[in-house]
Amino acid sequence: MLSLRNLDKVYANGTQALRGIDLSVAAGEAVAIIGGSGSGKSTLLRLVGGLEAATRGRVEIEGAPLRGPAETVGLVFQEPRLLPWLSVAGNVAFGLDGLPRQERDRRVGEVLARVGLEGQGGRWPKELSGGMAQRVALARTLAARPRILLLDEPFSALDALTRASLQDHVARLWLEDRQTLLLVTHDIEEALLLADRVVILTPKPGRIEEMVTVNLPRPRDRDSAAFEQAKRYLRKALDRSLHDQVPARA
Structure with a gap:
């Protein structure tokens, strides 16, 4: 479904x-990407989202190279990025202009x-809590x-209780839809x-x-x-990744 082939990303500097x-x-399949600061987690997601181009290698969806943003790929950012001049319904409907009004309203609801x-x-974006805005x-x-x-770390700015509630909610939604999911996070528990x-x-x-396979029953x-045992393993693996570095290629 989704393939990343020998991707390099080098910035202009x-x-x-x-x-x-x-x-x-x-x-x-649901895959989580974790790593320390500077590991390129968000860069990787932007490449998959078609927002940036790789310096070398390519992203493929069902065997076809990705050449920019695609309708088949949806991205939730760290910040909600809601349009303040649109209502909640207007924000959700943004990008659905090609649908008949009745279908658009039904899908938003x-x-x-x-x-x-x-x-x-x-309601309006200014009336929403952080958790509601991210929903x-x-x-x-x-x-x-x-x-x-x-x-892309969509819950990182939320308080612990709101973050846990949204994590559980997304887990339930994924079980219903079974979309291909790629999650970038710094939170080991969220990844698990x-x-x-x-x-x-x-x-x-x-x-x-x-790469670690998570053999835990859902939910x-x-x-x-x-x-807890899986958390300990991932924590140790992440710690190893921070110490087992090699010099960058010239």
């Missing part, structure tokens, strides 16, 4: 963000209900019905809650250090002994 990234994500905001379409951003992406969903596999990147430049239980 000479900084190499990624080196030699090879990764295949099957249709309906459906996704707002799915993210726990039923009946909130008439609207998620609804906006889901309304377009992408086959690939990219999440959502992912079938966790990819660990080394920093400066970002390279794949290790995941944060308080289980198996979950």
Whole structure:
């Protein structure tokens, strides 16, 4: 479904963000990307989202090279990025102009209900809490019905309780839709809650250090002994990735 083939990303100032990234994500699979500062996690997601071009290598969707933003790929950013002059419903409907009005309204109502905001379409972004705003951003992406969903640390700015609630909510939505999911996060627990596999990147430049299969039943239980054991393993693997670095290629 989604393939990253020998990706390098070097910026104009000479900084190499990624080196030699090879990764295949099957249709309906959830993969989390974790790594220390400078490991190129968000850069990787922007390449997959078609927002940036690789210096070398390519991104493929169903065997076809990605050459820019695609309708089949939806991206939820770290910040909600809502348009303040549009209502909640207007923000969710943004980008659905090609649909008949009745279908657009039906789809907006459906996704707002799915993210726990039923009946909130008439509110304005300035009236929303951080968690509600991020739910609207998620609804906006889901309304377009992408086959690939990219999440770029979407809960990092929220308080712990709101973050945990949204993590559980996204986990339930994914179980219903089974979209191909690529999540960038610095939160080991979040990676374990959502992912079938966790990819660990080394920093400066970002390279794949290790891939870990998450063999935990869904829905995941944060308080289980198996979950705690998996957290400890990932924490140690992440620590290894920060110390086992090699010099950047000239």
